Amino acid sequence: MVLMLNDYGAMPVIQTFFAEPTIYQSFDLDAAVTVVDAKHARQHLDETHEAQEQVAFADLLLLNKVDLVSPQEIGILKRRLRAMNPHAKIYSTQKSKIDVEKILDVRAFDIEKKLEIDPEFLKEEAHEHDDSVSSIVLRETRPLALDKVDDWVFHWLSEKGTDVFRYKGILYIQGMKQRMV
16 A cells, blocks of 8 residues: 555544554555655645644655746755655655655655654644645536636636645546546
8 A cells, every 4th residue: 555645734634544443454565655746845844743644644745836936946946855865765756756666666665664653653642733734625526627627726826826735636527437536
């Protein structure tokens, strides 16, 4: 199982995996993967503990949007990420494109290393959610017009882009038989 971390940080997701014996005994946790937005990483790392936690607990770091920053900025960011997590592999990406072999079946997760970082991290009370991080959920049962969704996302990101850690969705688009992810 590859663990793609969300904007709530690594600890709660990993804790859930180890808290349920059925899950722990049925699956091997392969790697904790964190996508780092190269354009906004400095701001996120400076301002939120959640971003720092994701980097510290990751096995693999995908340094994304490297095409939007200078090579000097990438070098500075890579040194900062390496200082925060000397064990993680760092891959530079654009639009998060990467050969799947680099992130699947890599056997990078090591519970002992995680416990070295934070001996208390498997305990539920060890993690407090950062109140500066929030989520929104939009639900619609009718099929959506893809052009309108694209316009809305573009304008939302134009206005709030530096504050967005990630966005995802499963969309019911007019004229498409299957849902779009």
